[in-house]
Amino acid sequence: MRGVVCVLVFLMGLAMGCVSHRVIEDTRKPELEITEFGILLVNGERVERGRLVKAMKRAGFTYDQEVNILVPDRPDRQLMKSVTGELVRGGYKRHVFVKNRRAMSDLPPTVQPGAAKGKPAVPTSARQPVRRTTPAGRR
Numbered sequence: 168m169r170g171v172v173c174v175l176v177f178l179m180g181l182a183m184g185c186v187s188h189r190v191i192e193d194t195r196k197p198e199l200e201i202t203e204f205g206i207l208l209v210n211g212e213r214v215e216r217g218r219l220v221k222a223m224k225r226a227g228f229t230y231d232q233e234v235n236i237l238v239p240d241r242p243d244r245q246l247m248k249s250v251t252g253e254l255v256r257g258g259y260k261r262h263v264f265v266k267n268r269r270a271m272s273d274l275p276p277t278v279q280p281g282a283a284k285g286k287p288a289v290p291t292s293a294r295q296p297v298r299r300t301t302p303a304g305r306r
Contacts, residue, residue, distance in 0.1 A: 198228065199262075203239035205246055219250065220257030234262040 199219075200208040207214045214222040228234065234254065238247065247264065254262055 198226070198235055199223075199250075200237040201239065201242065201246060201250065203241070205243060207250065216249065216253070219253050220259070223254075223257070223259060228259070230258045230260070232259075232261065234259055236262055236264050238264050238266060240266060 198210060200211075202208065207216060207219060209219070209222045210226050212222070223234070236247075236250065242264075251262065254260075
């Protein structure tokens with residue numbers, strides 16, 4: 168009885184794993200790029216407008232695949248609409264516009280204890296140790 172239950176649980180787990188398994192593509196790398204000059208690139212190769220769908224098929228993209236379109240910081244909305252229309256007419260209905268995001272940070276200077284107001288304190292690493300010397304002959 169225990170063996171039958173174990174086999175059933177194993178088969179159900181195997182079936183559930185196969186049914187719910189989904190391959191997620193690498194979305195970090197865009198496949199289609201619109202440069203700031205309005206040039207279309209498919210996998211880094213220049214493509215003329217009107218031939219975009221053929222280039223996508225030649226590159227091996229399927230119709231159910233999500234197409235990532237990298238756009239510049241200030242994209243041309245008319246060109247984006249044109250590219251989207253061409254992709255939809257060609258059968259590619261899943262596309263996402265992405266921007267090249269960059270993150271930067273600056274650390275403000277730290278205030279040292281004992282600093283006068285409006286005057287930065289000397290960092291502790293720049294302070295010189297105090298040397299006490301005794302005159303010759305004195306101990």
